Amino acid sequence: MPSEQFLAIQENRRSGLRALRAALLQVHKEVIGYDRGQYERLYGPIPAGQFVQIVTEDAYFRWLDPLSRLIIEIDEELDSKEHHDETCRAVAAASEKLFSQRGDPAFCKRYQEALQDESGVIVAHGQLMNVIGQLRQLT
Template structure:
């Protein structure tokens, strides 16, 4: 491409596409983890409180304290959504999102989240599979230029 006309060079475009696809892969992996832990948590909630009536589950997830532990995960997904809306993705922003994800799922993360997530990870095979995929995506993001 011709830089004289203000067009970005091919390396810049390739890097932008790599960052974008990395963010999309991270978002997809986090959404899968979110889906699996919500399914697990719904079962836990229903064991304690009985079946959740149809149409009430979304309201419970957003309003009931039982599900508040998922807030850090939900916020992380929203941050990635906001980054994906911008036309350019900067190295530092991508690294910050990757670090925030790593921190959330590490011993340094939110204590409430970590405790409940570890329970789900030990009890639910779907969470184990989604967690493995997430860790793989994080590993790939670390290698981005």
């Protein structure tokens, strides 16, 4: 039977991963909202019920794929029974890299535009950076 300390450490890691996932989802939501406005300025209003299809199929939104994949990786890690320091740090590092100048160039360019133009993205970004910093401190 696992020790109380082991279980506490696992819950701490799981909580960190959940917090990172929530912060990434908030960034995703804010960026999608911003990008939808940009898309509609270029192509006109998106008909009700077609937004999800457009986001998943239109090349305009492909730049979001690295963020979506990162969220999926965290979901997969949360599905596992044990969480290891290395995994938590690796996920935090991948998140940090994606949102830096070292990340995917297409993502970086469009994300920086959203970050400069949309206050909701700025707030979500700040929260994300706080969570990443906390997750990197897990031992």
